Amino acid sequence: MINLCEILSRDCDACPTAVETAAINIARTSLEKRWKNICDMCLQRKQRLEFSTVYYAYLTLNIVKVL
Numbered sequence: 285m286i287n288l289c290e291i292l293s294r295d296c297d298a299c300p301t302a303v304e305t306a307a308i309n310i311a312r313t314s315l316e317k318r319w320k321n322i323c324d325m326c327l328q329r330k331q332r333l334e335f336s337t338v339y340y341a342y343l344t345l346n347i348v349k350v351l
Contacts, residue, residue, distance in 0.1 A: 286315050 289312035292298045299305045 286312055286319070289315065 289308050293305050293308040293312070299308055
Protein backbone atom coordinates (compact mmCIF):
# COMPACT_ATOMS: atom_id res chain seq x y z
CA MET A 285 0.00 0.00 0.00
CA ILE A 286 2.83 2.36 0.85
CA ASN A 287 4.51 1.65 -2.48
CA LEU A 288 1.22 2.31 -4.27
CA CYS A 289 0.94 5.69 -2.55
CA GLU A 290 4.45 6.55 -3.66
CA ILE A 291 3.70 5.54 -7.26
CA LEU A 292 0.45 7.51 -7.27
CA SER A 293 2.10 10.63 -5.87
CA ARG A 294 4.57 10.58 -8.78
CA ASP A 295 1.94 9.90 -11.45
CA CYS A 296 0.73 13.18 -12.96
CA ASP A 297 -2.36 11.53 -14.42
CA ALA A 298 -3.43 10.01 -11.11
CA CYS A 299 -2.69 13.15 -9.07
CA PRO A 300 -2.89 16.14 -11.39
CA THR A 301 -2.95 18.75 -8.61
CA ALA A 302 -0.64 19.56 -5.74
CA VAL A 303 -3.54 19.07 -3.31
CA GLU A 304 -4.06 15.47 -4.43
CA THR A 305 -0.33 14.79 -4.31
CA ALA A 306 -0.16 16.21 -0.79
CA ALA A 307 -3.12 14.07 0.30
CA ILE A 308 -1.45 10.93 -1.04
CA ASN A 309 1.80 11.84 0.75
CA ILE A 310 -0.07 12.44 4.01
CA ALA A 311 -1.80 9.06 3.65
CA ARG A 312 1.55 7.37 2.95
CA THR A 313 3.12 8.97 6.03
CA SER A 314 0.18 7.87 8.15
CA LEU A 315 0.40 4.31 6.84
CA GLU A 316 4.15 4.20 7.53
CA LYS A 317 3.62 5.33 11.13
CA ARG A 318 0.82 2.83 11.68
CA TRP A 319 2.92 0.00 10.21
CA LYS A 320 5.85 0.95 12.47
CA ASN A 321 3.53 0.87 15.48
CA ILE A 322 2.26 -2.58 14.48
CA CYS A 323 5.82 -3.88 14.13
CA ASP A 324 6.77 -2.42 17.53
CA MET A 325 3.71 -4.00 19.17
CA CYS A 326 4.57 -7.37 17.61
CA LEU A 327 8.08 -7.20 19.00
CA GLN A 328 6.81 -6.29 22.47
CA ARG A 329 4.28 -9.13 22.42
CA LYS A 330 6.91 -11.58 21.25
CA GLN A 331 9.20 -10.54 24.11
CA ARG A 332 6.38 -10.88 26.65
CA LEU A 333 5.50 -14.31 25.30
CA GLU A 334 9.12 -15.47 25.52
CA PHE A 335 9.36 -14.16 29.10
CA SER A 336 6.09 -15.87 30.02
CA THR A 337 7.29 -19.17 28.57
CA VAL A 338 10.54 -19.06 30.54
CA TYR A 339 8.75 -17.97 33.73
CA TYR A 340 6.16 -20.74 33.33
CA ALA A 341 8.92 -23.33 32.99
CA TYR A 342 10.63 -21.91 36.09
CA LEU A 343 7.40 -22.06 38.11
CA THR A 344 6.64 -25.58 36.92
CA LEU A 345 10.07 -26.81 38.05
CA ASN A 346 9.73 -25.15 41.45
CA ILE A 347 6.24 -26.53 42.03
CA VAL A 348 7.52 -30.04 41.31
CA LYS A 349 10.33 -29.50 43.86
CA VAL A 350 7.84 -28.39 46.52
CA LEU A 351 5.53 -31.32 45.96
